[in-house]
Amino acid sequence: MNFSSKLLEQAVEEFGKLxxxxxxxxxxxxxxxxxxxxxxxxxxTQSLDRLKSDIKYCKTCFNIADLEVCEICxxxxxxxxxxxxxxxxxxxxxxxxxxxxxxxxxxxxxxxSPMEGVGPADLKIEGLIERLRNTEVKEVILALSATMEGDxxxxxxxxxxxxxxxxxxxxxxxxxxxxxxxxxxEITLGxxxxxxxxxxxNVG
Amino acid sequence: MNFSSKLLEQAVEEFGKLxxxxxxxxxxxxxxxxxxxxxxxxxxTQSLDRLKSDIKYCKTCFNIADLEVCEICxxxxxxxxxxxxxxxxxxxxxxxxxxxxxxxxxxxxxxxSPMEGVGPADLKIEGLIERLRNTEVKEVILALSATMEGDxxxxxxxxxxxxxxxxxxxxxxxxxxxxxxxxxxEITLGxxxxxxxxxxxNVG
Numbered sequence: 177m178n179f180s181s182k183l184l185e186q187a188v189e190e191f192g193k194l195x196x197x198x199x200x201x202x203x204x205x206x207x208x209x210x211x212x213x214x215x216x217x218x219x220x221t222q223s224l225d226r227l228k229s230d231i232k233y234c235k236t237c238f239n240i241a242d243l244e245v246c247e248i249c250x251x252x253x254x255x256x257x258x259x260x261x262x263x264x265x266x267x268x269x270x271x272x273x274x275x276x277x278x279x280x281x282x283x284x285x286x287x288x289s290p291m292e293g294v295g296p297a298d299l300k301i302e303g304l305i306e307r308l309r310n311t312e313v314k315e316v317i318l319a320l321s322a323t324m325e326g327d328x329x330x331x332x333x334x335x336x337x338x339x340x341x342x343x344x345x346x347x348x349x350x351x352x353x354x355x356x357x358x359x360x361x362e363i364t365l366g367x368x369x370x371x372x373x374x375x376x377x378n379v380g
Numbered sequence: 381m382n383f384s385s386k387l388l389e390q391a392v393e394e395f396g397k398l399x400x401x402x403x404x405x406x407x408x409x410x411x412x413x414x415x416x417x418x419x420x421x422x423x424x425t426q427s428l429d430r431l432k433s434d435i436k437y438c439k440t441c442f443n444i445a446d447l448e449v450c451e452i453c454x455x456x457x458x459x460x461x462x463x464x465x466x467x468x469x470x471x472x473x474x475x476x477x478x479x480x481x482x483x484x485x486x487x488x489x490x491x492x493s494p495m496e497g498v499g500p501a502d503l504k505i506e507g508l509i510e511r512l513r514n515t516e517v518k519e520v521i522l523a524l525s526a527t528m529e530g531d532x533x534x535x536x537x538x539x540x541x542x543x544x545x546x547x548x549x550x551x552x553x554x555x556x557x558x559x560x561x562x563x564x565x566e567i568t569l570g571x572x573x574x575x576x577x578x579x580x581x582n583v584g
Contacts, residue, residue: 178473178476205398224413227390227414228413
């Protein structure tokens with residue numbers, strides 16, 4: 177692209193580094209911001225600067241938080257003996273939206289992925305083990321994605337955690353609600369037949 | 381969405397105001413930036429702040445520029461008697477990329493759109509008329525989109541400009557190169573038959 181301005185080119189280049197944003201989209205976004213008022217643009221950049229400088233991670237569960245300990249970890253209404261292990265804060269939000277979980281979380285900050293150079297030491301696994309040592313935990317739910325990285329991380333965590341007196345479970349895998357059998361992929365369908373559950377449990 | 385942090389929520393809200401960026405995409409972009417180094421994030425926000433505070437518009441053609449007069453308008457190699465009128469800087473870049481145009485530009489900064497409340501006074505039309513009055517211009521090419529707003533603007537400009545001794549032309553409309561007849565929409569096909577050109581002109 178032939179930019180008529182170096183400043184424009186730099187801003188487009190920075191936007192183009194965002195995931196899923198190509199050069200053309202970046203230019204569209206930058207020109208949109210350029211049309212906004214000075215106040216709007218500085219609100220945009222300040223929200224990012226402040227997020228980056230002031231953001232904290234809960235020192236118990238490592239979720240993004242405004243305080244030292246997040247709202248969930250400091251709530252007496254939650255069941256602190258039930259820890260749900262997730263990849264990142266988006267998963268916490270997704271599970272909170274279901275209103276089906278009353279325990280606490282542990283945010284790993286990623287999944288083990290040799291391809292991307294992410295090893296166990298890059299994740300908050302030590303912090304999880306600390307929690308199992310120091311507090312009374314009955315069950316750890318491994319709520320990780322049904323991908324190769326998720327499965328690898330589940331396997332690693334299972335081997336690390338089994339020395340503790342704690343129930344280790346994974347979230348159920350199978351056919352989505354509303355899913356029609358003929359459109360389900362073979363692996364999911366095959367596994368959901370192999371891991372079938374008694375009818376009483378499904379309606380329970 | 382239940383955000384675990386007000387700072388995160390504010391940043392996601394700001395990103396969600398960008399065109400074509402929904403809440404989920406905004407969250408993904410913000411979490412991506414949060415994982416980058418402090419230097420990377422401040423480079424991102426500074427590029428925007430600097431763009432917004434230091435950007436200039438060429439006082440001749442109103443294109444985005446770093447100087448008072450843009451490179452194209454100050455170039456002695458360009459034909460200053462040939463003005464191509466476009467909507468915004470993206471169109472300048474697109475036409476420059478074709479290497480088919482050696483004249484200068486005039487950037488309107490939008491198109492007349494009653495639906496979006498954009499009238500002729502919001503565009504740089506006075507500046508164009510000034511140029512026709514003060515410099516010797518032979519031809520004005522109206523290179524605007526083939527949309528209702530584009531056509532409205534072309535019609536308005538045509539009526540404004542015809543009092544000057546200047547050739548007014550629009551860019552050719554018809555079937556794209558590589559376009560197969562059966563897939564062309566009826567309006568384009570119908571108009572391209574009605575406005576057919578002698579064979580010698582097409583190969584010229």
